[in-house]
Amino acid sequence: MDEEFVANRVLASIPTVNRTHLRARLEPVTLKFRQVLYEPGRTIRHVYFPVDCLISLLTAVDRRRSLEVGMVGNEGMAGMPFILGVGKSGVRAIVQGGGRALRMASATFLEEFNRNPPLQQALYRYTFALMTQISQTAACNRFHEADARLARWLLMTRDRVGGTDFFLTHEFLSHMLGLRREAVTQAASGLKRRGVIEYSRGRLRILNERKLESSSCVCYRAVQAIFRRAQT
Numbered sequence: 001m002d003e004e005f006v007a008n009r010v011l012a013s014i015p016t017v018n019r020t021h022l023r024a025r026l027e028p029v030t031l032k033f034r035q036v037l038y039e040p041g042r043t044i045r046h047v048y049f050p051v052d053c054l055i056s057l058l059t060a061v062d063r064r065r066s067l068e069v070g071m072v073g074n075e076g077m078a079g080m081p082f083i084l085g086v087g088k089s090g091v092r093a094i095v096q097g098g099g100r101a102l103r104m105a106s107a108t109f110l111e112e113f114n115r116n117p118p119l120q121q122a123l124y125r126y127t128f129a130l131m132t133q134i135s136q137t138a139a140c141n142r143f144h145e146a147d148a149r150l151a152r153w154l155l156m157t158r159d160r161v162g163g164t165d166f167f168l169t170h171e172f173l174s175h176m177l178g179l180r181r182e183a184v185t186q187a188a189s190g191l192k193r194r195g196v197i198e199y200s201r202g203r204l205r206i207l208n209e210r211k212l213e214s215s216s217c218v219c220y221r222a223v224q225a226i227f228r229r230a231q232t
Contacts, residue, residue, distance in 0.1 A: 004028060004102055008049040009075045009231055011102070013122045022112055022119065026102040031055075033098040033167065037078060038089035047079030047109045048072075053099030054160050056176065057134075058092040066092065067141070068176040070134045073160020075227055076126045082106055083113060083123050096176075097161045129230035133223045140219040141178045146187040149177050151216035154197070154206060156223070164206035191215060 005023055006012040014022065031037075031053045038044060040060065048055065055078045057070040069091065072078045078093055087106070104112070113119055140149055153176060158164055173184045188204075191197045196212050198205045206212055213220070 004051045004100060007051045007074055008077075008102065010077055010119075010122045010126055011049055013231065014116070014118045018116055018118045022116060025108050025112055026104050029101055029103045031095045031098055031101050033095055035095040035098075036092065037095065038091065038093040040090060040092060041088055043087055044079050044082055044089055044106050046103045046105055047077055047082060049077050049102040049104075050074050050160070051100040051102065052162055053095060053101050054097035054157060056094050056096040058094060058175070059090075060092070061178075066175055067178045069137055070130060071096070071156060071160065072130075074162070075160065075231070076130060077123065079106065079109070080123075080127060080130065082110060083120075083127065097157065097166065099161065125230040129223075129227045132226045136219050136223050140217060144217040144219065146177070146179055146183045147190050147215060148217035149179070150184070150187040151191065151196075151212050152220040153177060154204075155209075155212060155216055155220050158206060158209070159224070164209070166204045167202055168204050169202050 005019070005026070011022070026049070031048070037048065037055065050073050052074065055072040056068050057072065058066040059069050060066050081087070081089060113123070140152060150173070157166060170181045170184045170188070173179070174181045177184065188197065188199050191212070192199050194211065196206070196208050196215060198207055
């Protein structure tokens with residue numbers, strides 16, 4: 001489990017002397033695509049430190065629609081309300097990219113959090129970065145064009161899963177970006193024509209990362225800079 005432990009950036013930032021007890025209380029799990037981890041108003045029973053999976057945080061717009069307001073990958077932890085003294089989730093958390101994570105029961109995590117100052121500091125810094133990501137995402141979804149928003153989202157996903165190949169449907173992307181399916185299709189087609197991505201039968205592959213970054217809005221770089229500062 002040592003390799004998985006250091007693959008998560010929050011856990012990797014914990015000094016070696018403070019790791020032993022923490023590592024012993026973490027359980028390796030495999031999270032499946034579209035697995036629901038939390039529902040709004042429901043008790044948080046576990047926290048998750050992603051290794052190579054990706055978790056989307058969704059807020060309900062109405063009975064049929066939801067919108068992604070944040071994402072959690074190997075830079076952080078899912079279950080952040082716990083460190084703020086809230087035992088219930090305010091969002092729906094769903095696995096967007098399946099893979100490995102380290103899990104801890106919420107009561108056990110609270111004990112560990114209270115006794116481990118380096119873990120506290122790492123998660124306080126991550127909380128600030130996640131709050132910035134959420135507010136920047138809200139502004140992006142309101143003001144920026146569909147193709148720039150799609151490019152930003154793909155870059156953030158790439159950074160968190162460490163890969164350039166994704167299984168994505170247009171319907172799923174429409175929920176993530178708050179766009180109609182037609183707008184997602186147009187944006188993806190534009191990136192495909194420019195040789196930035198390849199898209200077929202729900203499989204999307206990034207072909208040119210440099211072009212994708214130039215196609216993105218400023219929100220990607222703004223959030224990336226905040227996370228870099230939070231990890232130092």
